[in-house]
Amino acid sequence: MEVYLAAVAQAGAEYGLSLHLGKTQLLRVKSNEAVHKNTGEAFVPHDSMVYLGGLLAGDGKPEQELSRIIGLATADFKALTRVWSHSVLSRSRKLHIFHACVVSVLFYGLKTVWLSAVSRRRLDGFYVRCLRKILRIPASYYSRVSNKTVLDRADSKQLSQQLLAQQLCYFGKLALRSNGPARDSVFRPGAVFLAERAGLRPRGRPRDSWGEQVFKHAVLAAGGADQL
Structure with missing residues (x-):
């Protein structure tokens, strides 16, 4: 690995570029081998790292990334609370804003990842909870309105099917x-x-x-x- 790192540094030097060792991170994948900088100091290993907007995990599983993007989408959804409760905006307009500002966050990077059945249920559950908030339908325990009915009223499909x-x-x-x-x-x-x-x-x-x-x-x- 150190040989490859040196090769990258050498190739960049030909164009006047240099490695920023302070921003260089080591993500170990099925290896405990230490990797050293050109100064002799070892890189600090990480179990995961964010690269190009996506979370890469050392075990190669997407569950950490899914939890992260659901957290990001939740924050965006809560930031738009006044939009969901606005009486002037139509239902279709609210759903359009929801898909443009929240669902797009969920889909980022997942197109090339195959999720487990449990992860797909998490995705679908979050999606329906958001739709219930927008459509003002309480949880099924209180309203007795099924998730299928919620999707029908929103003229939508499960998020896992859209994915x-x-x-x-x-x-x-x-x-x-x-x-x-x-x-x-x-x-x-x-x-x-x-x-x-x-x-x-x-x-x-x-x-x-x-x-x-x-x-x-x-x-x-x-x-x-x-x-x-």
């Missing part, structure tokens, strides 16, 4: 691309077959692969693999 639609669109765009790092991480070069997983398979149940799971839904939507 899946975006993932399917992105999957199709990747398939139509020429070979590149993003496409080759999902498909075999020059083909529309899924790429094989690299490395040895660990013990236990394997993690859900984004490409494999979205491909299954693409086959279901198309009516068969031969229709893709």
Whole structure:
């Protein structure tokens, strides 16, 4: 790793650039090896870090990122409380603002992540709670109004279904691309077959692969693999 770091520093120096060691972070992934700066001082390892607006976790799981963006979306939703209670704004206008200012935060970066069933339920639960607030429908325990009815009144679908639609669109765009790092991480070069997983398979149940799971839904939507 130190060799790669030195190579990056050398390449940047050719263009008058230098590494800012104070902003350089070390994220360990299945490794306890120490990485040193050119001064000999070791980098402080982190379990997670924010990169390009998304949270990267050392274990590769998206649950921390989901919790973070739900927290960000919650703060944005509460900041717009006066909008949701405004009597002049129409219901459709409020829903439009909600999707533009809150749901867009939830979707950022999740298009390329496959969430577990538990995480999808968390996403759907947050979405419906927000809709109830906007539509002024109390919790089902008091109002006896089901989540399905809330979605029908908002003329909407579960957020996990909306996310899946975006993932399917992105999957199709990747398939139509020429070979590149993003496409080759999902498909075999020059083909529309899924790429094989690299490395040895660990013990236990394997993690859900984004490409494999979205491909299954693409086959279901198309009516068969031969229709893709």
